[in-house]
Amino acid sequence: MSKQQKSKNLKSDQQANRQLNSAIAEWDNFSLAFLKGVSFEIRKNKNFDLINQKSKKVYLQSISISKAKEKLPLIQNQINYKLKSIEEYLLANHFLKVIDINMKNISRLVVGLGSEHVFETSLTLDYIWGIPYIPSSAVKGGCKAAAFWEIVSLILNNYDKKESQKEISQDEINEVAKYVFQNLYNEDIYFENYKLLDLSDINKRILLYKLIFGTKNFEGLFTFLDAYPQNLSELTSIFELDIINSHYPDYYSNPINNPAGDWYNPQPVNFLAVKPGIEFKFIVFYDKHRAEKLVEFFETKSTCETKSICFELIQLLEKDNFKIFKNIIKTALNFYGIGAKTRLGYGLFEEVRRDN
Numbered sequence: 001m002s003k004q005q006k007s008k009n010l011k012s013d014q015q016a017n018r019q020l021n022s023a024i025a026e027w028d029n030f031s032l033a034f035l036k037g038v039s040f041e042i043r044k045n046k047n048f049d050l051i052n053q054k055s056k057k058v059y060l061q062s063i064s065i066s067k068a069k070e071k072l073p074l075i076q077n078q079i080n081y082k083l084k085s086i087e088e089y090l091l092a093n094h095f096l097k098v099i100d101i102n103m104k105n106i107s108r109l110v111v112g113l114g115s116e117h118v119f120e121t122s123l124t125l126d127y128i129w130g131i132p133y134i135p136s137s138a139v140k141g142g143c144k145a146a147a148f149w150e151i152v153s154l155i156l157n158n159y160d161k162k163e164s165q166k167e168i169s170q171d172e173i174n175e176v177a178k179y180v181f182q183n184l185y186n187e188d189i190y191f192e193n194y195k196l197l198d199l200s201d202i203n204k205r206i207l208l209y210k211l212i213f214g215t216k217n218f219e220g221l222f223t224f225l226d227a228y229p230q231n232l233s234e235l236t237s238i239f240e241l242d243i244i245n246s247h248y249p250d251y252y253s254n255p256i257n258n259p260a261g262d263w264y265n266p267q268p269v270n271f272l273a274v275k276p277g278i279e280f281k282f283i284v285f286y287d288k289h290r291a292e293k294l295v296e297f298f299e300t301k302s303t304c305e306t307k308s309i310c311f312e313l314i315q316l317l318e319k320d321n322f323k324i325f326k327n328i329i330k331t332a333l334n335f336y337g338i339g340a341k342t343r344l345g346y347g348l349f350e351e352v353r354r355d356n
Contacts, residue, residue, distance in 0.1 A: 029128075029129075029130040030063065030125065030130035030131070031125040031126065031127055031128075031129075031130035032130065033063050033130075034063060034123065034125060034130075034272070035117065035122075035125070038059070038118050038119070051118075051119060051120075053267070053268070053269065053270065056119060056270055057241070057270045060241055060270055060271075060272055061241060063239075063272075072232040072233050072235070073232070073233045075129045075131060075232060076229075076230070076232045076233055078129065079129070079228045079229075079232075083225065083228065083281070083283065086225060087283070087285075090223065090285045093289070094287070094288055094289035095223065095285040095286065095287055095288065095289075096285065096286045096288045097283065097284075097285050097286075098222075098284055098285065098286045098321075098322045098325065098326070099282060099283060099284035099325075099326065099329060100281070100282075100283050101281075101282050101351060101352075102230055102279050102280070102281050102282075102351070102352040103227075103279070103280055103282055103333055103349035103350065103351055103352065104276075104277060104278065104279045104280075104349060104350055104351075104352050105274065105276050105277070105278055105280070105347065105348065105349050106276055106348050106349065106350050107276055107337075107345050107346055107347065107348045108240060108242060108273040108274065108275065108276060108346050108347075109132070109134075109273065109274040109276075109278070109338070109339055109346060109347050110123065110242075110271070110273045110274070110339050110340045110341055110346055110347070111123070111124040111132070111134055111135070111138055111274075111338065111339035111340065111347075112124030112339075112340075113271065113339070113340035113341070114340065119271070121244070121269065121270075121271035121272075123271075123272050123273075123274075124138075126228075131228075131229060131232065131238065132229070132238060132239075132274045132278070133226050133227060133228045133229070133280075134226065134227035134280060134338060134339070135226055136224040136225055136226050136227075137224075138338055138339060139224045139226075139227055139282060139284075139329075139332075139338065140213065140224045142332040142333070142336060142337070142338045143213070143224075143328050143329050143332045144184075144185075144209070144213045145332065145336060146328050146329075146331045146332035146335070146336050147184070147209045147212070147213070147328050148180060148181065148184055148185075149336070150328070150331070151180045151184065151202065151205055151206060151209070152173075152176055152177050152180050154202060154205065155176050155179075155180070155202055156168060156173065156176060158202075159172075159176075180206070183203070183206050184206055184209060184210070187215070188215040188216050188217040188218065189207065189210055189211075189215055189217065189218045204309070204312075204313065207313060208313050208316060208317060208324070211313060211314075211317065212317070212325060212328075219290075221286060221287045221290060221291055221317075222284055222285065222286055222287070222325065223284065223285040223286075223287065224283075224284050225282075225283040225284070225285075227280040227281060227282050227283075228280065228281060229278050229279060229280055230279045230280065230281045231278070231279040235278070237275065238274060238275065238278060239272050239273065239274060239275060240272070240273050240274075240275040241270055241271075241272065241273075242270070242271055242272070242273040243268040243269060243270055243271070244268070244269045244271065245266050245267075245268045245269075246266065246267050246268075246269065247264060247266045248260045248261075248264055249264060249267050250264055251264070273346070279352055280349070282329065282333070284325075284329065286322065291314055291317075291318075294310065294314070295310055295311055295314055298310040298311070330351075333348070333349040334348065334349060334350065335348075337349075
């Protein structure tokens, strides 16, 4: 490439950057800038109708929550008011608050990475306030995944005791996981003449988690709220630039004609992540009224055996101030993580403890 051509490209890039920064300055809401403010230049490539990665990187680096720093205390007050209003409504309708903890992410957090976006890498942001949050569905899904692996571990531990001389094969582990997944995720709570089907101890634990998370024909007894940041006024920035580094782009686009080899140039794809150190509030409510109605239903219309099972499950659920559920949510946040890329250590949290 000639010096003249390089100089021309450099000027073109600088001009594009100035246009981007100028466009970004017009946005007060980060969510609008990220989701709707992508300029045409970013989406136009010289030879292909693809994302221009250089322009995309500049754009993501230029978007900053710090521009609205003076608004963050106001946003924090609005968030707290919203959560308080929801809490008052639920408490007035016989719900019991069982979880109210502040957790700080100790690794990068990416929720909604696969959502629709022109960049093909997105991020879940509050539509009104433009700040990252964790939807209740993501919190609930993370907790249910933790419950799933707990049951798998219980079955494998029992198997170890019975077959202590035999190593468990991967096929057997897969069969156990398949069995638990089928029962926990796909099957409803079935009743036959008001009598529960025969239950082993493991199936009782599965049924317990169905009462917590619900099924297609039964609404779970726990209500999860969206998790919002709690230390906005203390922050100067919320986001970090991250990359997905594709090492075999030609192979992935045409594997028949392009074998996977080490001669390809990696093509880093930039995306936004929530940086570590953001404090989120996790709140979960228990529908005490429906739980009491469930026990009452079995007392009036069920056999003695079914009454015993139902009463036992509700007692186990409420035992030691909902200890089983509290362990599940802490395991989900501390060990498994929330959001995308959790296998790589993303989305992990630790509890925020304040000295009184």
